[in-house]
Amino acid sequence: MPRADHPRHHRPRTRAFATAVGVLAATFATVLTAAPAHADHQQVPADRTLVSYVVQPGDTVSGLAVEHRAWTAEIVAHNHLGRTGALQVGQRIEIPVVGERSRGGSQTTMWQHPDPEREKVRRVVAGAARNHGVDPQLALAVSWQESGWQMGVVSHARAIGAMQVLPSTGRWMEDYAGRPLDLRRLGDNATAGVLLLDVLSRHTQRRTHKIAAYYQGLGAVREHGLYDETRAYVDNVAAIKRRLEAGRPPA
Numbered sequence: 001m002p003r004a005d006h007p008r009h010h011r012p013r014t015r016a017f018a019t020a021v022g023v024l025a026a027t028f029a030t031v032l033t034a035a036p037a038h039a040d041h042q043q044v045p046a047d048r049t050l051v052s053y054v055v056q057p058g059d060t061v062s063g064l065a066v067e068h069r070a071w072t073a074e075i076v077a078h079n080h081l082g083r084t085g086a087l088q089v090g091q092r093i094e095i096p097v098v099g100e101r102s103r104g105g106s107q108t109t110m111w112q113h114p115d116p117e118r119e120k121v122r123r124v125v126a127g128a129a130r131n132h133g134v135d136p137q138l139a140l141a142v143s144w145q146e147s148g149w150q151m152g153v154v155s156h157a158r159a160i161g162a163m164q165v166l167p168s169t170g171r172w173m174e175d176y177a178g179r180p181l182d183l184r185r186l187g188d189n190a191t192a193g194v195l196l197l198d199v200l201s202r203h204t205q206r207r208t209h210k211i212a213a214y215y216q217g218l219g220a221v222r223e224h225g226l227y228d229e230t231r232a233y234v235d236n237v238a239a240i241k242r243r244l245e246a247g248r249p250p251a
Contacts, residue, residue, distance in 0.1 A: 043078075044074055044078055044096040045096075047098070048070075048074070048096035048097060048098060049096070049097045050094045050095070050096055050097075051068060051094065051095045051097050052092060052093075052094055052095075053068075053092070053093055053094070053095050054090060054091070054092050055087045055088060055089055055090060055091045055092075055093060056089065057089050059087055059089075060085075060087070061075050061076055061081065061085035061087065062085075062131075063187045064095060065095075065127065065131060066124055066127040066128045066131060066187050066190065066191070067120075067123060067124055067127060067187065068095045068097055068123075068127070069097055069098050069123065069126065069127045069130065070095050070096055070097050070098055070127075071096070071098065071131075072085070072131070074096045075093070075095055075096065078094060078096055079093045079094060081093075098130070111244065111247050111248060111249060113149065113249075117150070117151075118148070118149040118150065120186070121143065121147075121149040121150065121151060121162045121186060121190075122140060122149055124162075124186050124187055124190045125139050125140055125143045125149070125162060125163070125190045125193070125194070126139065126140055127190075128187070128190035128191050128193075128194045129190075129194050129197075131194075132191070132194050132195060132198055133198065134194050134197050134198050134201075137241050137244045137245050138197065138207075138211075138237075138241055139163075139190075139193065139194050139197060140240075140241075140244055140250070141237045141238075141240035141241035141244060141250070142163070142193065142197065142211070142214055142237055143162050143163055143190075143193065144240050144250040144251070145233065145236050145237050145240060146159075146162070146163060146164035147161065147162050147163070147164055149162060149250075150162060151184075151186050151189065160183040160184060160189065161183055161184065161186070161189035162186065162189050162190060162193070163189050163190060163192060163193025163194075163196075164193075165183050165189060165192045165193055165196070167183065169192065169196060170183045170188075170192045173191070173192040173195045173196055173199075176195045176198075176199065177191055177192070177195060196214065197210065197214060200213045200214060200218060203218060204218070204221075208226075208234050208238075209221055209226075211233070211234045211237050211238070212226050212230045212231075212233070212234050215230055215233045215234075216230045216233075
């Protein structure tokens, strides 16, 4: 079914996204009446760093996985959370944080923003990208270009948050997430933007067109090619991505 693609910036053009067939992303709902995790934790791979965490109201296993750069299934298995991944407020769990390795196998870390709020956005966007098989550096570059890694940004076209997602696009991405998405919450905003990048990658052969479609709309890219302003956008995102890959600040 075709879906409307509204511009996130004022442009006197009409755009349309092409249809996409995706895979629903599994999530775990938080349940406040769950049994606590067992004392004996299941072993995790050697490159994981175990981080102790006390469950807060509103926490979900999938949300913690995104925020802490971990795998949902490993959190569930390590803490014996059962099929539903149920959490109890006040429960202490261990989160197996995934270590990042360079091609040579040595341990590396991504550049971290000195501003705590922007650093939180960086971690959550990168975690969402990993969880959905999207290049984290690309997602981070798009987010920096769109918002400077800030959640409190709303465009003239009503695009919201760190990934600048339109409400209509957010509703579309709910089909892929398999659950409602609140674009004003960082985790859901990151998930919506990352899922959109994933959908676009399935319908474009060129990385430049995937980046362009995030800004211009896939239908408009196919029909008109890249507008001049879109070419500048793509160049900026690519430059930011190269800086991040080199361990440098995005700007």
